[in-house]
Amino acid sequence: MDSEPSSRNPQTEKLFLWASFILFCTVLAFTWSTYGDEVARLEGLRASERQKEQAYAALERARAQTDRYIDRFGRDPEFVRDQARERMGVAEPGEIVIRVDGARGMATPAKPAAQPAPAPAGR
Numbered sequence: 001m002d003s004e005p006s007s008r009n010p011q012t013e014k015l016f017l018w019a020s021f022i023l024f025c026t027v028l029a030f031t032w033s034t035y036g037d038e039v040a041r042l043e044g045l046r047a048s049e050r051q052k053e054q055a056y057a058a059l060e061r062a063r064a065q066t067d068r069y070i071d072r073f074g075r076d077p078e079f080v081r082d083q084a085r086e087r088m089g090v091a092e093p094g095e096i097v098i099r100v101d102g103a104r105g106m107a108t109p110a111k112p113a114a115q116p117a118p119a120p121a122g123r
Contacts, residue, residue, distance in 0.1 A: 072079050084090040091097045 073083075089097060089099060
């Protein structure tokens with residue numbers, strides 16, 4: 001009786017194992033790379049969302065302030081008079097208005113000019 005021929009070749013098995021290992025490593029590297037990219041993209045989206053929420057909150061604060069300002073214009077005639085004086089230069093009869101152009105530059109003192117260094121004393 002003939003023995004059954006062995007279909008297993010040790011070199012073929014090693015080649016198959018190495019090919020399987022390389023394929024596994026390639027899939028693992030691709031998966032890891034994709035995961036890293038997606039984590040970075042997700043963090044970018046979260047940062048963008050935080051930035052938009054901050055911008056929205058700032059707009060809401062500005063809207064609330066504008067609403068209060070408009071409400072005050074409607075119910076406080078003294079506020080209207082003060083705003084007219086400040087913004088448009090309106091004066092009541094008999095008042096003298098003095099307007100200084102460039103007053104912002106006057107608020108900060110000018111820097112003194114640099115003094116030349118004294119000449120060294122010679123013999």
